[in-house]
Amino acid sequence: MGDRRTVIPFGPQHPVLPEPIQLKLVLEDEIVVEALPQIGYIHRGLERLVKVRDFNQMVFVAERICGICSFQHAMTYCLGIERLMNIEVPERADYLRVIWSELHRVHSHLLWLGLFADGFGFESMFMETWKIREAVVDMLEATAGSRVIISTCQVGGVRRDISPEFLQQILKLADDTERKIKAIENSVMNDYTVKKRTVDIGIVSKEQAWKLGAAGPTLRGSGVKWDARMIGYAGYKYLNFEPVVETAGDCYARTKVRFREIFVALDLLRQAIAKIPSGEINVKVKGNPEGEVLVQVEQPRGEVTYTFKANGTKNLEKMHVRTPTFANIPAFLTMLPGCELADVPILALTIDPCISCTER
């Protein structure tokens, strides 16, 4: 009879995938034996634009690499250039950057929770979490001007200020969001069906996760205590928090990590608003950057690494971005062999794929 193997293409168009990626799955009767990825459907070549846009205008290109974690991309870019030019950002700008970053983290995790629930058919949870997320996105529009790509970070600080009334509204929003999420916690984390689809699926051990270079909740769900915010960039050096760690290494552990991170993010918002000082929000930038630098910042999906090389002119010589999904794909490829065909969408969503980040 020979080998009873079939090859099924998963993607690039698939109802659970938010962005196009193709996997060629080799199956033996419903168990996946091998998987070969194929990316490149959304490669825009954004890093080449450093040759025609000067270093102040590149912030707007950097924040358009991804739509969900866009503020953290802009912030990483600005942190790198500020380190090269030895610019000291005022304290109020540090706190404002933390506030906008944590709002992005809350809205990204709520978005992911909805997509994940939709991936195994739980559509009511998808609608509930996106309804809660709508209030957060409205707050981004009220403070910064637009819902998705907020364009408030610049080299030397931030471009807009948040008035004290809006800070009080953000506090009220944090309390409302916490109350609403606690109301649905039982249906997500303690539900029999959700547990049956996620416990013991896609296990990654602690040594494997570290050696494969996984990032974010994929790493922390396997027991490694590593969070790039502990480095202490921007306003995080003035705040206290602990990274959220789970030890099981399966899909349920990663879901629990992201769920608990929403509460940590709301707590960081409250701490930042209580401590924010008054003062300037940006400093003037003179001259051109020169040298090489590496920057790491914690995005909702993991840590992003930017490297720059500048040679003293107003155009950078090179900018290289390694996004967290790029680091999680090898871990995803080692989770696949041995799972069933019906689990492949769950595994694809559990690493929180943002393919437009991967192929910038």
Added chain:
Amino acid sequence: MLHNQTNETKETQITIDKLVAETQKLADNGYRFIIMDVFESGENFELIYEYGKDYDVTTLRFTVAKGTEIPSISPIFFNALLIENENQDLYGLKYKGLVVDFGGRLYMAVDEVEAPPQSMAGINVSLVKKWNKKADTAKKEG
């Protein structure tokens, strides 16, 4: 390389034949592979490999002439294969010993591009600016 981190950073200049041995030493010490950079200067490529453990970062740098084959570190660190395949596409580098080799077709489809897009070979920046201006005027007229 400067780092935006408050902890220790270390940089070592090596030659291409020591790459695999040094990488194995770092892997045995518990480091993981973070990122790899390619800088182009004249007829050479300068390659920079960065490894991390806890919050420290270590760098290995070396220079190769264009056209040499570089040994791949993907047998030691599986996640290096994506970056090495990407460099084959974007810069025209050649690696030997890759665990999974896409042959220069990770991003680019067949019959699409002929020259490596990110390499400085054949790119004239003032010409690119002239093309941008011409494209803008053509858009306004047509």
Added chain:
Amino acid sequence: MFGMLKPVLKNGFGKPATRLYPFVIREAFDNARGKLEIDIDKCIFCGMCQRKCPSTCLTVEKATCKWELDPYNCIICGVCVDACPTKCLSLNKVHRVPVYVKENQINIGKPPVKKTAAKEKA
């Protein structure tokens, strides 16, 4: 099993969570960025906005006193508003409406009056 019962009943028998757009339109927030507008009488045609624009959507010609904007290329970032020396640019909070045919917005102004000539007159 009954965890979702409360939200389901509230959604089924309460009022809908969505608006009946286009019959009901939400008012824009005060800080929102909708579209770019210019007060052409104040413009001195220095070209600063064209140089700073990240998406190259502005064209300024001093000889014919013409200021041209491609509103469908504009990313409404506001860098030109910050850079303008006479503060003649501003961002309206209502977003532009969809159209069938894309056209550039052209404003023609008068040549800027030199400061020395104005002083002599006064």
